[in-house]
Amino acid sequence: MEKLYVIKIGGNIIDDDQKLVAFLKDFAAVKGLKVLVHGGGKLVTKMASQLGIEQQMIDGRRITDAETLKIVTMVYAGLINKNIVAQLQGNGCNALGLCGADGNTIQSHKRGSNSPLGVGGIDYGFVGDVDTVNTSLLQSLLAQQIAIVLAPITHDLNGLLLNTNADTIAQETAKALSTIYNVELIYSFEKAGVLLDINDDTSVISSLTPIYYQELKEQHRIFAGMIPKLDNAFAAINNGVSKVIIGKAEQLQELISGNSGTAIINV
Numbered sequence: 001m002e003k004l005y006v007i008k009i010g011g012n013i014i015d016d017d018q019k020l021v022a023f024l025k026d027f028a029a030v031k032g033l034k035v036l037v038h039g040g041g042k043l044v045t046k047m048a049s050q051l052g053i054e055q056q057m058i059d060g061r062r063i064t065d066a067e068t069l070k071i072v073t074m075v076y077a078g079l080i081n082k083n084i085v086a087q088l089q090g091n092g093c094n095a096l097g098l099c100g101a102d103g104n105t106i107q108s109h110k111r112g113s114n115s116p117l118g119v120g121g122i123d124y125g126f127v128g129d130v131d132t133v134n135t136s137l138l139q140s141l142l143a144q145q146i147a148i149v150l151a152p153i154t155h156d157l158n159g160l161l162l163n164t165n166a167d168t169i170a171q172e173t174a175k176a177l178s179t180i181y182n183v184e185l186i187y188s189f190e191k192a193g194v195l196l197d198i199n200d201d202t203s204v205i206s207s208l209t210p211i212y213y214q215e216l217k218e219q220h221r222i223f224a225g226m227i228p229k230l231d232n233a234f235a236a237i238n239n240g241v242s243k244v245i246i247g248k249a250e251q252l253q254e255l256i257s258g259n260s261g262t263a264i265i266n267v
């Protein structure tokens with residue numbers, strides 16, 4: 001099977017112009033087939049606050065009301081996605097930016113308050129849980145050496161756009177494409193990997209098993225956004241993705257060559 005990289009870029013990198021420029025230069029230089037998944041939650045929170053629309057996150061998921069849905073669509077599927085595509089073009093990498101509605105790339109359904117993910121009867125609003133990824137469309141684009149840039153906006157095939165967590169988009173896309181390619185999933189962000197001590201970038205855990213993950217969660221060494229990220233990482237490694245690495249965006253090449261970051265282990 002041909003190798004494919006699915007690479008997720010973290011919100012703190014998107015928010016930092018210099019780090020983003022450097023990351024996109026490195027991404028453009030990655031040889032072979034590649035998909036880039038981005039979020040940009042920080043910018044949405046900033047813009048919403050400027051507009052006086054209060055934001056609420058529960059377990060790393062944004063409660064998305066009708067006004068917030070407009071903002072996330074403009075910011076993720078518009079500004080951030082097109083800026084990334086333009087910068088990749090500037091680095092000699094032909095790229096195509098898509099949200100889930102474009103080409104029916106990612107279909108989802110609105111998360112119901114009584115679904116397993118709507119724990120505690122929470123209404124997440126316009127948040128979508130992924131049903132299908134259009135692998136044949138992605139395959140035909142990848143075959144033309146086009147890098148795909150995915151924004152975390154999906155649709156329900158009934159005309160409704162939905163907000164979906166970007167770590168989940170990366171996991172679902174990697175999983176779906178693993179039926180066609182040998183997929184490596186890389187979660188890149190501002191830290192050197194999953195850390196034993198969040199304030200010490202040298203305390204990288206080189207490999208993480210499900211048992212060790214539980215232990216570190218109970219000790220509160222792993223918390224906040226790292227929990228949904230790791231749940232996605234384990235879901236990917238348990239469902240056909242050959243390698244999952246979490247590490248520093250500035251070290252993309254080392255993450256690819258396996259010399260850096262945290263490897264997620266399926267046992």
Ligand SMILES: Nc1ncnc2c1ncn2[C@@H]1O[C@H](COP(=O)(O)OP(=O)(O)O)[C@@H](O)[C@H]1O
Pocket residue numbers: 009010011012039060188189190191193194195196197198221222223224225226227229
């Ligand atoms: N053990 C840990 N190691 C590294 N980061 C951790 C850990 N526990 C919690 N975190 C937090 O998780 C965050 C990453 O989650 P999140 O912000 O959702 O990711 P992203 O930057 O990809 O959007 C880190 O910025 C850090 O604050």
Ligand SMILES: CC(=O)N[C@@H](CCC(=O)OP(=O)(O)O)C(=O)O
Pocket residue numbers: 009010011012038039040041042044060061062063072127128152163164165166167
């Ligand atoms: C439903 C939901 O939570 N969607 C996320 C999508 C963006 C995202 O995941 O961005 P980061 O990767 O930068 O965190 C949100 O709006 O924050």
